[in-house]
Amino acid sequence: MVTSDVSLKQLERTARKLRRHIVKMLAIAGSGHPGGSLSAIDILTALFFGNVMRYNPQNPRWEDRDRFILSKGHAVPALYAVLAEAGFIPEEWLWQLRKIDTPMQGHPSVKDLPAVEASTGSLGQGLSIGLGMALAARIDGKPYRVYVMIGDGESEEGQVWEAAMAASHFHAGNLTAILDYNHYQLDGAIGEIMSIEPVVSKWEAFGWAVREIDGHDMKQILDALHWARETREQPSIIVAHTVKGKGVSFMEGNNEFHGKAPTQSELEQALAELAD
Amino acid sequence: MARPLGEATREAYGKALAELGRENPNIVVLDGDLSKSTMTKYFAQEFPGRFFNVGIAEANMVGVAAGLAAAGKVAFASSFACFVMCKGFDQLRLAVAYSDNNVKIVGTHGGISIGEDGVSQMGHEDIGLALSLPGFVVMVPADGAQTRAAVRAAAEHIGPVYIRVGRPKAPIVYENGCPDFQIGKAIMLRDGRDVTLIANGLMVAAALDAAEMLEQDGVSARVLDMHTVRPLDEEAVEKAARETGAIVVAEEHLLHTGLASQVAMAVARLHPVPMRYVGLTQYAESGAPDALMRKYGLTGENIAREALEIVRSRASSVV
Numbered sequence: 001m002v003t004s005d006v007s008l009k010q011l012e013r014t015a016r017k018l019r020r021h022i023v024k025m026l027a028i029a030g031s032g033h034p035g036g037s038l039s040a041i042d043i044l045t046a047l048f049f050g051n052v053m054r055y056n057p058q059n060p061r062w063e064d065r066d067r068f069i070l071s072k073g074h075a076v077p078a079l080y081a082v083l084a085e086a087g088f089i090p091e092e093w094l095w096q097l098r099k100i101d102t103p104m105q106g107h108p109s110v111k112d113l114p115a116v117e118a119s120t121g122s123l124g125q126g127l128s129i130g131l132g133m134a135l136a137a138r139i140d141g142k143p144y145r146v147y148v149m150i151g152d153g154e155s156e157e158g159q160v161w162e163a164a165m166a167a168s169h170f171h172a173g174n175l176t177a178i179l180d181y182n183h184y185q186l187d188g189a190i191g192e193i194m195s196i197e198p199v200v201s202k203w204e205a206f207g208w209a210v211r212e213i214d215g216h217d218m219k220q221i222l223d224a225l226h227w228a229r230e231t232r233e234q235p236s237i238i239v240a241h242t243v244k245g246k247g248v249s250f251m252e253g254n255n256e257f258h259g260k261a262p263t264q265s266e267l268e269q270a271l272a273e274l275a276d
Numbered sequence: 277m278a279r280p281l282g283e284a285t286r287e288a289y290g291k292a293l294a295e296l297g298r299e300n301p302n303i304v305v306l307d308g309d310l311s312k313s314t315m316t317k318y319f320a321q322e323f324p325g326r327f328f329n330v331g332i333a334e335a336n337m338v339g340v341a342a343g344l345a346a347a348g349k350v351a352f353a354s355s356f357a358c359f360v361m362c363k364g365f366d367q368l369r370l371a372v373a374y375s376d377n378n379v380k381i382v383g384t385h386g387g388i389s390i391g392e393d394g395v396s397q398m399g400h401e402d403i404g405l406a407l408s409l410p411g412f413v414v415m416v417p418a419d420g421a422q423t424r425a426a427v428r429a430a431a432e433h434i435g436p437v438y439i440r441v442g443r444p445k446a447p448i449v450y451e452n453g454c455p456d457f458q459i460g461k462a463i464m465l466r467d468g469r470d471v472t473l474i475a476n477g478l479m480v481a482a483a484l485d486a487a488e489m490l491e492q493d494g495v496s497a498r499v500l501d502m503h504t505v506r507p508l509d510e511e512a513v514e515k516a517a518r519e520t521g522a523i524v525v526a527e528e529h530l531l532h533t534g535l536a537s538q539v540a541m542a543v544a545r546l547h548p549v550p551m552r553y554v555g556l557t558q559y560a561e562s563g564a565p566d567a568l569m570r571k572y573g574l575t576g577e578n579i580a581r582e583a584l585e586i587v588r589s590r591a592s593s594v595v
Contacts, residue, residue: 063348109374109375110346110375111374111375111376117346118342118343118346118371118375119370119371119374119375120370121370122366122369122370124335125335125339125366125367125370125371127339128335128336128338128339128340128342128343128367128371129339129340129342129343129346129371130343131336131339131340131343132339132340132341132342132343132344132345132346132347132351133343133344133346133347134343135304135328135340135343135344136304136343136344136347136348136349137347139304139325139326139349140347140348158335159333159335159336159339159367162330162331162333162335162336163336163339163340165331165333166330166331166333166336166340169331170328
């Protein structure tokens with residue numbers, strides 16, 4: 001197992017710390033998207049710190065690195081938190097989120113931060129870009145894998161399914177998607193706005209290997225990422241059931257916090273709940 | 277008057293791409309189920325491992341091209357001009373322009389000269405859409421020889437490029453090739469004193485025809501092939517305004533978002549002179565290409581008439 005030397009407890013502690021960073025940077029910024037950042041952070045923690053992805057903070061453009069694209073770009077606080085923890089950017093930069101004259105754009109921008117793999121935020125685009133990178137790896141005989149996190153609301157975009165069809169057609173076995181299925185989109189519950197069900201059989205029908213997990217259970221996440229790494233004949237997707245706002249009691253399942261930053265007192269309560 | 281027809285600019289594109297493929301293993305090509313029409317088929321036949329037919333899915337095609345470029349490839353992506361620019365626009369904006377990825381979009385079947393297939397297949401707005409994306413180089417070559425030069429220049433340029441080519445055989449403008457082609461450098465095909473005709477694409481040949489007609493009316497017309505719409509050769513535009521005092525712009529595109537608008541902005545800022553425009557102001561229709569070009573005013577005669585009016589009105593105002 002790739003994860004044998006990584007303590008689950010340590011990863012859970014890291015995820016808790018990154019949750020604190022997420023709520024703090026959003027509170028300082030005064031705007032942004034806590035719900036979808038907190039639902040995604042356990043998976044990002046496992047990807048970056050669970051001996052899954054190979055990367056080099058000193059050389060973010062290292063040609064053989066594994067790539068991670070946050071296609072649901074509004075969860076960028078989660079991405080910035082792992083980039084800081086991994087040493088790609090200084091931790092102080094987190095407190096500049098969304099501020100003018102800084103690289104900490106409100107959605108991921110590849111021109112502003114070399115550690116970001118793709119500019120995203122117009123939903124539906126990341127999987128196509130990831131497929132392009134995966135095809136380039138094949139042409140060049142490179143060993144890297146491309147991971148793309150997509151949202152559940154995002155899965156309503158037609159381009160996601162164009163990319164799904166193409167990845168399977170081109171046998172992009174070095175491409176792994178992760179669906180952060182937190183069951184809410186901006187306007188309300190996915191099932192009420194535009195259901196994406198039956199989502200597992202949809203991906204299977206498109207020719208993908210699918211595994212369904214609890215996206216907050218670190219062991220399940222690591223096992224699934226390991227499974228994805230060993231899936232090389234076809235593209236793979238991890239359907240991760242998550243809770244929007246996970247880890248902060250008053251944000252969990254409360255879609256008000258889709259796109260609203262915590263106030264100072266909410267921040268204090270959140271930090272207290274997330275304390276080590 | 278009629279110039280001999282050469283190869284279609286799309287044909288020249290396809291051939292040039294295959295040539296480049298032999299020279300540069302880093303070039304990859306994508307198409308959206310139109311490779312037999314865009315002529316990327318030549319590249320596909322020779323380099324199947326570097327060719328990706330993504331099917332009829334332009335948004336995904338542009339995104340995949342961006343990913344290939346981000347991983348170090350020179351990615352050419354083609355479809356009809358209207359499909360790749362309209363259906364891939366959000367992806368061109370975020371994944372190509374804003375991300376400054378090294379993607380070359382070549383839209384074929386630009387303009388109304390595609391003929392019988394009608395408006396849904398015609399690029400009326402493609403150049404305007406490309407111009408609206410910061411950082412995009414935008415080129416509209418006049419004939420086969422210039423297309424080969426433009427495609428080569430695009431491959432060498434690092435950054436996003438849009439090239440518009442056409443469906444029909446194009447009148448030969450450059451009989452001996454286009455060796456001095458440079459992105460952003462207009463080519464003076466004919467010097468003149470009284471008016472300058474600025475054109476690109478098929479309208480370059482029409483402008484040359486117009487200059488010959490004007491000569492018979494005693495008007496000396498300069499002809500500039502403005503193959504690059506951006507970066508615009510402002511020096512050549514300013515010089516034309518100063519030295520000839522009147523400008524007619526001709527293009528096979530909607531005037532309000534194409535070459536005409538770009539030249540007008542430059543003239544207004546650098547050296548205002550009277551201007552006229554020959555181009556589209558509305559959607560066209562089905563019909564034979566030549567008949568469409570005549571009906572929508574995209575002819576040498578029309579360019580000559582506009583030039584004559586502008587020169588005569590200047591003469592009468594001076595008197």
